[in-house]
Amino acid sequence: MRQVVLDTETTGIDPKQGHRIIEIGCVELIDRKLTGNHYHVYINPDRVVEEEAISVHGITNEFLEDKSRFAQIADDFFAFVDGSELVIHNAAFDVGFINHEFSLLNPKRQVIESNCGVLDTLAMAREKHPGQKNNLDALCKRYGIDNGHRTLHGALLDAEILADVYLLLSGGQSAFELDANSASGGQVGDIRRLDRSSGQSLLVCSAQSDEIEAHNLYMEKLQKSSGKTLW
Incomplete structure (x- = not known):
């Protein structure tokens, strides 16, 4: 549109x-x-x-x-x-x-x-x-x-x-397309999983304090605009 x-x-x-x-x-x-x-x-x-x-x-x-x-x-x-x-x-x-x-x-x-x-x-x-x-x-x-x-x-x-x-x-952010069959989510077969035998480990990146603050401010805007947020 x-x-x-x-x-x-x-x-x-x-x-x-x-x-x-x-x-x-x-x-x-x-x-x-x-x-x-x-x-x-x-x-x-x-x-x-x-x-x-x-x-x-x-x-x-x-x-x-x-x-x-x-x-x-x-x-x-x-x-x-x-x-x-x-x-x-x-x-x-x-x-x-x-x-x-x-x-x-x-x-x-x-x-x-x-x-x-x-x-x-x-x-x-x-x-x-x-x-x-x-x-x-x-x-x-x-x-x-x-x-x-x-x-x-x-x-x-x-x-x-x-x-x-x-x-x-008019409702804030568009709905997230997390469902496996959505255009942005791809097909189930496209999901990659780590093989435990490969010895690879997940890299965990924690949010910085300023990023958390910015996220909370944005969520407050969404809450004001739509009255509810998913998370």
């Missing part, structure tokens, strides 16, 4: 008032694993970025002057997300802006949902943690994700953080 964790930054909060996308950041997940493949672009919106928006993301009008217009990046962006499931925090906001941008190029073009699934992590968080704060910063704190380097919003940085949040929010 291919998923694209996506975030945008904009000139304001409402595309119906003429606001535009100025940054898109995406990271790719395949089978719930980060692949390292990403998409990131800044966009000249051909309009002024509101001061209130600048205070959130720090992207100035001067910085955007020499950047590409949406029309110039639209095909590459669509090719990156086409056919994937988009994972977005407060999806209605970002999807609304994306559809607005494409409609400016072609009013008859289908909405992005016609080509992509959409999963809203804000809705997931509200269902799992009702009555609590569920913005990205609150979820990072709840799941023990370090976001100390996030002094301002940024589409790519927020997409990377959201990927970590999503994986924990």
